[in-house]
């Protein structure tokens with residue numbers, strides 16, 4: 017990164033711009049000073065305005081609908097809101113860019129909506145349209161960069177004018193922006209002069225609490241514990257959030273008991289805080305910055321200065337009162353008895369001793385206050401914490417030590433943004449206050465790996481700028497080009513009382529810091545309603561907390577990369593532009609992998625599903641919309657050509673034989689997976705149809721997991737008893753080509769034949785060679801040309817509205833059929849997290865009594881252990897040796913047919 021620091025123009029979303037802030041400005045900060053009790057405890061909300069330009073608003077479509085779509089002809093596509101927390105060292109900026117939902121309401125969707133009884137999804141009655149919440153930091157002494165950023169993105173145009181209305185006129189000089197922190201006062205004139213906006217000052221403590229409440233309610237893994245170098249994300253139950261103790265460790269420390277939204281009380285504080293550490297530390301060590309002082313502590317040994325129990329008891333523990341020999345009996349206590357001067361002590365040791373003294377003291381007072389009010393949870397934030405592993409460990413240790421494990425210290429991923437977020441929340445009617453966890457998706461743009469959670473500057477404007485930045489990076493920097501080995505977790509040593517183990521050269525000093533991504537608000541996302549227990553649901557099957565597992569998957573993805581780049585570049589015509597984008601993508605994705613190898617928790621709780629989705633998102637960032645487009649088309653054509661023969665073959669079988677052949681067919685055709693290295697190697701050995709045949713011929717039962725007989729009994733019954741057919745089946749389909757056409761479609765056809773409505777659930781966006789919901793109607797239409805059952809069902813499901821389908825078998829049976837429908841799942845990944853699916857899918861699930869999850873991504877990597885309220889069939893071929901061994905104690909190409917009755 018060294019070379020980059022010299023270049024002031026390399027501002028990018030998530031790129032370190034400059035050295036650490038001038039720490040002596042810390043004392044100026046209000047946010048970061050000990051705070052005085054607020055006059056009142058409820059949040060004051062000033063100003064009021066409509067969030068959107070509602071003029072000439074008109075109801076679209078049917079007036080009878082519960083939540084009709086409202087058309088806003090005068091609303092521009094992108095509008096933004098901005099709020100600031102201007103501290104002494106940092107300016108924290110939270111801004112929201114709202115983008116109009118541009119998804120096409122095609123005919124398929126309309127018919128599906130009618131069929132499924134969806135009015136307007138589950139949208140609210142007011143038009144919150146989704147958007148993105150961005151978090152950006154600037155150094156306060158470089159406030160010009162911040163002003164330029166706001167101006168370049170026109171963020172100040174989204175403020176309110178003096179009448180409380182959304183400003184429309186760029187020259188309007190009555191715009192008001194919410195701000196908190198001392199700088200809201202100090203820089204008010206500067207903002208007025210440079211941007212023509214007035215800063216509407218919000219109380220800091222109100223903002224802190226509002227920010228913390230929003231984060232804890234809206235973000236799934238916001239809070240984490242930090243013990244002995246290990247971060248563990250904690251899922252906070254919304255209903256069980258209050259009361260808690262919020263400890264803001266700034267220059268001084270405030271302890272706030274939070275009882276609800278806008279309900280809080282500052283119950284205590286201490287004047288021994290971050291300012292004390294920095295102030296005393298500066299005098300004693302001559303350090304030039306706060307961060308330098310912190311860094312020193314990492315190489316320190318406090319035993320040279322602190323008086324330990326063992327020093328008093330001749331190296332022994334003081335067992336009677338439970339104190340080990342290594343317990344600090346008196347901070348700096350050794351300095352009184354020795355004939356030494358300040359120069360005789362190492363600055364590293366002084367810094368560590370000071371850090372421990374202050375952290376333990378804060379931990380202890382926090383514990384006592386939590387005890388006083390019967391609070392179990394303590395959340396720590398403020399600039400003193402700033403993601404510093406050692407500080408977090410020390411505070412955690414103190415809380416655990418004093419509470420005898422009864423209380424937990426927790427930290428927040430966005431802790432630096434509490435104030436700014438709170439100021440943002442103080443805007444009325446932005447509609448974000450009651451956003452739910454499942455409506456937020458956090459994404460990490462290409463810049464994230466380079467920040468290590470540090471200060472960063474303006475995001476780059478367009479794709480070209482992004483690529484140029486990547487190219488510059490490749491030329492200048494070499495550190496992050498491939499995954500680097502992960503060092504053992506930095507630990508504070510035994511029980512927090514020993515010397516911290518040095519975090520060696522493999523890690524940057526800020527490596528353990530966490531990144532803050534962009535929060536995408538997707539109001540149409542919902543929880544899949546058929547999950548038995550949302551609280552117990554964990555989408556990922558493999559635990560990447562296991563270091564060897566993480567290393568395996570990161571290495572594997574890194575090895576796949578060059579192949580993927582080739583495909584992606586080819587999918588865009590192999591032009592020079594595509595090659596440039598391909599190289600930039602490779603660089604960006606490698607950097608993500610390296611960052612995660614270095615700090616697996618950097619982007620929040622990490623699962624395999626997140627890794628695979630990150631790859632797809634990174635491709636999209638470089639405008640590779642569908643890297644496997646041509647492969648998918650080729651495989652679709654080849655498979656459609658053999659479909660008629662397969663259908664005839666199937667129709668000549670007994671029902672029992674046919675059901676087995678159908679399941680075999682699904683498993684066999686799941687071999688067409690371009691995400692598996694082993695499979696891609698196979699494809700060189702034959703044509704699609706040859707491989708499909710080979711795969712089918714190898715389908716020998718029993719499969720490694722084989723519940724087929726149970727499923728058959730459910731479908732066909734035993735003896736003369738014919739079971740009731742399923743009412744509606746949701747088929748979560750996987751790959752294009754043979755997988756969908758020769759595997760899942762024939763299975764769907766069989767269910768339709770039984771009188772079961774079938775909903776094909778497919779990706780909203782491309783991922784590898786997975787079929788998407790957009791592509792399915794054409795595929796179904798093609799297949800329907802060869803099959804009356806499919807044709808009538810597809811017609812009934814509204815899939816054939818635009819297509820002329822000539823039935824080739826001549827039978828022209830036009831009797832009514834149960835419908836075949838297609839819904840999108842809301843994701844663009846090979847896996848599926850059922851906590852966040854499209855409202856369309858959630859609606860379709862309401863009447864479903866069978867779900868079929870197909871493929872490794874959806875049925876094994878995720879959801880293998882998921883329990884459903886209805887029957888579930890999980891079908892997949894395992895195309896990875898390690899996974900086969902781990903999950904089913906089997907081998908690559910083994911199959912899973914898991915049938916689970918309703919729980």
Ligand SMILES: CC(C)(COP(=O)(O)O)[C@@H](O)C(=O)NCCC(=O)O
Pocket residue numbers: 572628686688689690691692693694750751784846870871872873874877892895896897
């Ligand atoms: C990405 C996938 C989950 C897709 O599998 P599918 O869902 O298509 O069956 C799978 O290809 C995978 O885990 N690939 C990485 C492992 C490997 O190359 O062996």
Ligand SMILES: [Mn+2]
Pocket residue numbers: 689750751784785786846871873
């Ligand atoms: Mn797939």
